[in-house]
Amino acid sequence: MNRPPSIPPTLEVRDLRTVFLTDAGPVRAVDGVSFSVGAGETLGIVGESGSGKSVTALSLMRLLEEPARIVGGSMTFQGRDLLAMRPEELRALRGDRMAMVFQDPMTGLNPVIRILRQLTEPMVAHGRFTPPEAKQRAVGLLGRMGITAPEKTVSRFPHEFSGGMRQRVMLAMGFANDPALLIADEPTTALDVTIQAQILDLLRQLNAEFGTAIVLISHDLGVIGAVCRRVAVMYAGEVVEEAATAEVLADPRHPYAWALVNAVPRIDQPLGEDRRLVSIEGAPPDALALPAGCRFAPRCPFKIARCETEHPPLAEVAPGRLARCWVTQAGQVLPRAGGAGFGGTRAASTATEPLLAVRGLVKHFPLPRESLFGARRVVHAVNGIDLDVARGETLGIVGESGCGKSTLARLITRIHAPTAGSITFAGQEIATASPAAIRPLRRRMQMVFQDPYASLNPRMTIGDILAEPLVAHGVVGRGAAARERVRDLLSTVGLNPAWEARYPHEFSGGQRQRISIARALALEPEFIVADEPISALDVNIQAQILNLMLDLQQRMGLTYLFIAHDLAVVRHLCDRVAVLYLGQVMESAPAGALFARPLHPYTGVLISAVPVPGRTRVVLQGEPPSTLVLPTGCVFRARCPIARPVCATAPPLAEHAPGRWAACHFPGEFAHGEMGA
Structure with missing residues (x-):
């Protein structure tokens, strides 16, 4: 930790072991974890779900209850033994000298x-x-x-x-209470990129101002890199690599850390030739029966014979760098993943007629009256959106929460009826079409929702869930034909066809999202709307889902409308991007051009907010205005860093270069002057 030897650490953990006592045996959730963090230092703990990150945090705070039990190791906070403290001593410590920020506020x-x-x-x-x-x-x-x-x-x-x-x-x-130690467990998961950046800025400022020791837990290495000087990578209950964050991001020394680094789309890196990300197939080992050798060996592309039989120690592989890997301890360097020199744009669609055309789309939601004679208030969710989606392309929709992304998705798929405007799908006007007229189109356009567990009926088997739309639309009859089609669908999305008899709760989050995609594919659609399909998934599962979507698009000629708040993912997957703010399009452009030089200040701020180690960002102050009363003029001017008096007049969405549209009186000025061309 580069701490003077005379200054003791604020928190020192040695060989911590936490188990869950079950009828099947002890589950070793945390198995021999050691680290320390001093005053004013920041330590990141990263790993996929089930790696033991949150159990480590709860162990530090002594918040675990039966059947969980700390069975070994030591935890010392400011020289005091946490494991020897009585309940009243712990109560006096929590929320005072030690504090924790949980994932879900x-x-x-x-x-x-x-x-x-x-x-x-x-x-x-x-x-x-x-x-x-x-x-x-x-x-x-x-x-x-x-x-x-x-x-x-x-x-x-x-x-x-x-x-x-x-x-x-x-x-x-x-x-x-000015704590000496703050533990933050996934504090930015599923937040907008601008809000995430503000929270990370706060952590950095408070760390510097109060000298607080911070332990930040996340599955996002970009978030860790923006705040933490050092990082501990956890897998299957143990630390597999510990080093300075910048060194791990640039040159990971454990294959699991290598896979995590390369599974994340980077906004500051060139895209690979086929846009595929590194993903780790398979699942972590069963904590009830951990393997005798390296716990990552069954999933490791670099393993050697020794990895199968001997468990590697956490040993120094370079000055200040620890890794639990026989391969890198022997001096081997892990290769760099991904290609270079790819400009980030694919060939434009040659279709002359767009598959989807939206013009002047408006959706208002009236609220109940607060009193008998009170005025009826209206939520202005979508306020005049124009966009086209060509056959075979992927259009990304980005923006902060409340900008109208999900409402737009539901309007396009006619889950909601628009207040005004036109929606043309494959040459057919559907904005005012009756439910009977819309029904045949359901086979051609489908939707993948953000939360797969909420969109899958928990009382139906996966086989029944996938067969339901097939039978309802008369594609196949019940019985053997439906079961055969269900098994084909499961195989298409990389799931075992034999799992058709299982229920949704028996699957992981990534597997449930694959099931949602399979359901969307059941009727062989042309167009899929994906609303935040990877926002709450681990980076490895994200990579698997993105690779699957790319494969399916190439094999089946699918057209995607992809909604996300992760701009690096949008840049990686999408051909074009539309940026929404307060229900309006601020900018629309090919993805490569938009990320290279945004024209609208809001786009520039969003890109600036993406956590990139070593890069300063432009702070976006305040929150979006209320959708109950729309501001006059440019809707972004109250937060815009280059707003001028002329912005009191609303700028039109105009084409400033071929295929590049922006609603700004000063297109490109902020991006060029503040962020670089």
């Missing part, structure tokens, strides 16, 4: 208690502040977290805050 915040009380309770309970002082500090903390008008917002309930604001409240609670 809605489960970490009490929904029936106002924000002010939730913030002040730990300050008063630990005797740090009197109630009036605690209230003043709570307001000040919220202001420093970037929440506007904190004097008013402290009186609100959690459900009245956006996801990013709730996460800021959780951070304010974590820093309420």
